[in-house]
Amino acid sequence: MNLKNKKWTSDDFLKVRGEVLTQWPTGAEIDLNEAAKYQENIPAYRHFAKRLEQAKQQGQTLTQPRAGVALINEHIKLLNFLLKEGEADLLPTTIDSYTRQNQYQEAQKGIEESLQTGRSLLNGFPAINHGLHGVRQVVESIDAPLQVRHGTPDARLLAEITIAGGFTAFEGGGISYNIPYAKNVSLEKTIIDWQYCDRLVGWYAENGIAVNREPYGPLTGTLVPPSVSNAIAILEGLLAAEQGVKSITLGYGQCGNLMQDVAAIRSLELLADEYFRKHGYQDCFLTSVFHQWMGGFPQDEAKAFAVISWGAAAAALAKATKVIVKTPHEALGIPTKEANAAGLRATKQLLNMLAGQVMPLNYQLQEEIDIISAETHCILAKVFELGQGDFAVGTIRAFQTGVLDVPFAPSERTLNKMLPARDDQGAVRFYDTGNLPFTDDIKAYHCDKMKERGRVEGRMPTFQMVIDDIYAVAKGRLVGRPS
């Protein structure tokens, strides 16, 4: 198939579908028409897209944890615990890493060992192995909207099984679930595979069921400059909309400087609206998600609570539609359900205390919005140009040439030439803009910011500064100062 940002024909879709459903025996259980009927019976308050729309209209910020274990009953218990003890508004099902790499055999081994040892040896819920009926058992046991969260480059079968199973939201995208999650998978292939997922969601939409889609915003979670993640989020959103998706949540991972974080969400919302309108997708309902700090966490739980709370506060002041919540165990391992619920409750306390408080516009916030927007426009314009009017083709070429570049990514499909670092106030800037298509003004802006920090620290900006920044939050600060 030739990559193009064009809605798939029914024929193309059905042809590929035949192959997808045979990737693992449980694929055979799916019947789209039966699935649509099943979805129709899910009440509105359990429906992700509807819940998000309502929250956006009411100016609310909803909480959502990450969580998933190997076995069905344990997974149900976990989610219900987070609902009750964590007061979570939205629930996830985090998929294990073997499933993410399509290693269903390994996942099966994980299930069996988990059964034997009585503790989850998988870092998530292996939905494909559990199959349609396993998934529905979960869906029917949880009285809240449910989303699949993963990191799967090829998630076609996973989308088929989980949406048919009654999940009303599905995270991921051809860029955001490739570059941070794979090493050597062709971007062309993942974009096509995600067009499949989006077309599937588009099919449901045509049948009256708006399944929510969420490109994965934070990417590597490590010093990703807002314009980079915003550009990719908007691109994936546009690609999804083209396949007929009608409910999209665009995401951003907290950087830690309040003005920059608020600006990032505002700019993301503004620009997404602009691009969606311009390209004819104004009927797509857009919402936003703010991820609490995604980089390395402090091991100390008190300090972790502080980082979590700061993320909650920033999300509230930015008025994101939902916030993805970390836990006090983050630095150490998959959280216990108690630690997960504690992170949720801390977050809820602050969201409630800050309900109604908004960050008023000010010169610094405006400056951040302006610079993020200008950079994002530069990137998107260049992608469009490289693709000769096709955002999908443009994306491929943009990654080849470094016009799109994700820092610290495992993938060989990103140039890794751009390097971020913090400025003296902790905002994430570019230490090296690499091949990003920025104007000289923008480059000078970042260069000045880095020099300013260098002056304060009495050292030249070097790669050591970047490393110091990577460790900083875990060590108790935002900016990695020389010791």
Next chain:
Amino acid sequence: MNLKNKKWTSDDFLKVRGEVLTQWPTGAEIDLNEAAKYQENIPAYRHFAKRLEQAKQQGQTLTQPRAGVALINEHIKLLNFLLKEGEADLLPTTIDSYTRQNQYQEAQKGIEESLQTGRSLLNGFPAINHGLHGVRQVVESIDAPLQVRHGTPDARLLAEITIAGGFTAFEGGGISYNIPYAKNVSLEKTIIDWQYCDRLVGWYAENGIAVNREPYGPLTGTLVPPSVSNAIAILEGLLAAEQGVKSITLGYGQCGNLMQDVAAIRSLELLADEYFRKHGYQDCFLTSVFHQWMGGFPQDEAKAFAVISWGAAAAALAKATKVIVKTPHEALGIPTKEANAAGLRATKQLLNMLAGQVMPLNYQLQEEIDIISAETHCILAKVFELGQGDFAVGTIRAFQTGVLDVPFAPSERTLNKMLPARDDQGAVRFYDTGNLPFTDDIKAYHCDKMKERGRVEGRMPTFQMVIDDIYAVAKGRLVGRPS
């Protein structure tokens, strides 16, 4: 003695001093000249006033816990734990409630029962009973600046013993340690008694030793509108300065709305500078202290961490010189040393992450600064007028007439006519301005804010709204909404 805001003569001071030192046998141990020598040998980094000056100049916010137990060795262990495990910058010694009420006999019983049972049966350190040598044992075992924190209407002997013992900072004031801490103690008496304490500190200042004084800012800790606490803080500061105090820290207790909290600290700093200059005390070094939420806390520790973190963030964004830290045990009982250290570490994490981040001026912040400043001016002008140019005399008359009024105070010396409540964004406003000497504009401003909230909640502002606000934070919100 006749109350006047006038530096005491040496004779007056020495006459009263004779009586003070006989209130409890340990008073006899004090020799002022020996004490001054002892103070001289305290190195700068352990010197409260010097550490605060340095922090203010560097734009740092320092952390300080509350802590005190009955027995000397346990108290030393506690403080050292908070220094090491809590990374505290400044340390306290919180005095027990019997000592605060000058019930030294009861305190002695508490010490003895604590010795017998092996756990502290007092809610603080009974410094007077331990005497000069006990106090110095503490001072010499702690490698950090030390302050006495209490709530004692008549703290003259306590000041004598603890400062002679080597403490370099002393909290309290004639208003702030009466109205929230006593029931039926004459304001005239407490202001005179605190003039004594200030004159004592002034004596040390004349001998080259700047002991820091801190009026207790948060008062009842319960919905105190910023202008009320700022006016009282500035009044007590002025009274202290008149007696020769050269290092004063003015305080404010977090209300929870970010713009209001930042504005409160800014306005406090601005107005204090103005009044101190105007009244001839420009040689007094002023710093500020932000108290993390002082009202009822949530029992859940995760939620308590969120409240603590929000206080840390607001303190950092307001650039207060120090922040007084709460603990995750706040709602339940005196914290264990571990819980206390956890609150400190959470706070430190956020102060470090927010170092360099300031709240930029914006229309809402400006509006809050303006209204708080206008109100504070109204109050202070009226106090001055009532006292015919004497702030001490004016204070007495202001409380009699309700020009100064502290909500929810136990004292019968405050009219209790003014009632605060939150507006729809959670800022603390006046539900009833009582006899506060506000202009019609200011009254209308608050009236509008209350009406706005009433509209949103579909109920008339009533006393129930005030009660709902008192419980709100403990129940997980800032604004007490009807259920």
Next chain:
Amino acid sequence: MQGKKAKVVLGVIGADCHAVGNKILNYAFTAAGFEVVNLGVLVSQQEFINAAIETDAQAILVASLYGHGEMDCRGLRERCIEAGIDNTLLYVGGNLVVGKTEFKQIEDKFYQMGYNRVYGPGTLPDQVIADLKQDLAQRGFGCA
């Protein structure tokens, strides 16, 4: 006695100055139809006894927030007995001991001291009012 207002004495014991909860309890009990004799904060055992005798109150509601409750509250029941008002209900509530402690332990301790009901931190007035109405009804006192 049907219809007659039940009387309660309310106060914060010892050297304790926590006034907020006291004001709210005062308001809530009054609103619920009780006659409240509010002694405020910093109340000694003798003041509680005197007020109960003078007003012929059915219950004494003792609050202690600041951590010295254990020391302050000991002996109040004995004083009631001495004063001949051993029939008076004794309720106690607040943050009764120093430090975070298992509530069950605290409860037992105060039951042993002769208190009829013991309330932990976070207690809402409605619950206390309901309990008191029930206890009074059991004792044949039909209240408001």
Next chain:
Amino acid sequence: MQGKKAKVVLGVIGADCHAVGNKILNYAFTAAGFEVVNLGVLVSQQEFINAAIETDAQAILVASLYGHGEMDCRGLRERCIEAGIDNTLLYVGGNLVVGKTEFKQIEDKFYQMGYNRVYGPGTLPDQVIADLKQDLAQRGFGCA
């Protein structure tokens, strides 16, 4: 062999894609004078073995962050022995098991699997470099 650069094979095992620590370890070991053969993320046991044989490396540094380390790392020592490189040092580090666990337990588990050194979360490169230099020196390999 004095002066010759020591060679280490570096990689993140299994289906694990955590790349940040890997990049930093790569940078730090290179800066410390080692020759680093960095396999990046998503590395199978066989790839580790092959790289070690091909480059004649003194040590294999296995990272596992994502929680499946226990399953992924089992058997690597046996494969080394089979492949005739049983003398190669095996270091492992990261977030080795699912969930927060007492580090001592994890350490023992991985020692039993034949790893020479086991590192927990939060390990800084300097420490690992110092340990490796010492282990190599003990084995008579004087390195940079």
